Amino acid sequence: MEEVVYESFEQLEAFMTLGFKAAGVPLDEAETCARVLIESDKRGIDSHGVGRFKPIYIDRINNGTLLTETDIEVIKETKTTAVLDGHDGLGHVIGVKAMSLAIDKATKYGLGMVAVRNSTHYGIAGYYALMAAKKNMICFTGTNARPSIAPTFGVESMLGTNPLTIGFPTDEAFPFVIDCATSISQRGKIEHYARIGKKMPNGWVVNQEGQAVRDPEKALSGLSNGTCALTPLGGIGEELGGYKGYGYATVVEVLSAALQSGMFLQKLSGVSESGAPQRYHLGHFFLAIDIKAFTETDDFKKITGDILRSLRASKKAEGEDRIYTAGEKEYLAYLERLETGVPLNKVVRESLVSVREAYQIDFEFSWEKKTCQNS
Structure with a gap:
């Protein structure tokens, strides 16, 4: 089982606001972005909240595919x-x-x-x-x-x-x-199966031969190189x-x-x-x-x-x-x-710390304070 620590809504929203601002986003817009993201964590939708702060938003700002203003x-x-x-x-x-x-x-x-x-x-x-x-x-x-779902009877990522x-x-x-995708599953759930080393349910992902892929590592690799696609709600075929x-x-x-x-x-x-x-x-x-x-x-x-x-x-x-x-x-x-606060696994914690270090943000997370107290 993944080791998790917990952080409050307020702390995470405050840090994301500072992070967006440090990346060049105006303060009022940084606050809006952080507020939308933390709502996902508040509702237990970990696939779209603070876990995406760095890889989907900060990284895209840095590579120029997302503008700051x-x-x-x-x-x-x-x-x-x-x-x-x-x-x-x-x-x-x-x-x-x-x-x-x-x-x-x-x-x-x-x-x-x-x-x-x-x-x-x-x-x-x-x-x-x-x-x-x-x-x-x-x-x-x-x-x-971005395209990731194959149409029924198809194998190419189109929708x-x-x-x-x-x-x-x-x-x-x-x-x-x-609020749900029109695919059976999403990449984030497949990544979870890969982390815990467990096969996916049958029918989430299809390969170029139209066959179901249950190995999450193969599915992730195939989704990246175009040899696999997600299936729509209802799965393969009709x-x-x-x-x-x-x-x-x-x-x-x-x-x-x-x-x-x-x-x-x-x-x-x-x-x-x-x-x-x-x-x-x-x-x-x-x-x-x-x-x-x-x-x-x-x-x-x-x-x-x-x-x-x-x-x-x-x-x-x-x-x-x-x-x-x-x-x-x-x-x-x-x-x-x-x-309890929001559960954060090691990968998410490391991503938050990396943003803090990259922008030299003066901020201490609650889990760090607890670690110091226990040491």
């Missing part, structure tokens, strides 16, 4: 819609701006939709769904990504993991938020509905690219023809719906809550003691981590 341009706008160009700035800053604009339009007119081109990785899509839910609005958002994320408020302590995940991934690709004349599919690889790193030019979309335009907000939240409670109270399979609804596990993780 975000220039957001309004390309086209109506009362209820807008198209923004992020000019390859910070995806978190662009995402918050776009979602806020969609919410503002929905507040005035009932519906607001914003499409974005030339953006970068915007963190967990669920962050933007939570923004809308806090305003008593329904949210649909999605983003395309990104392309999450289709939906959220809405309820009368419970937490909103309903479904027997378990792989065409459904493929179809939804395509929907997200179209709404993230065609709606705003953006880049798509293999143009999003982040690698030039010469093999050098290049900017990603990702696209996103954000739809906010004001519940008051359709019904009383409290009525909507009560009926929604009744639906979710009925689902959780339904008959359970033998050996199972609980049924969950979307957003519940994340809320429970949040309550637990309020007490």
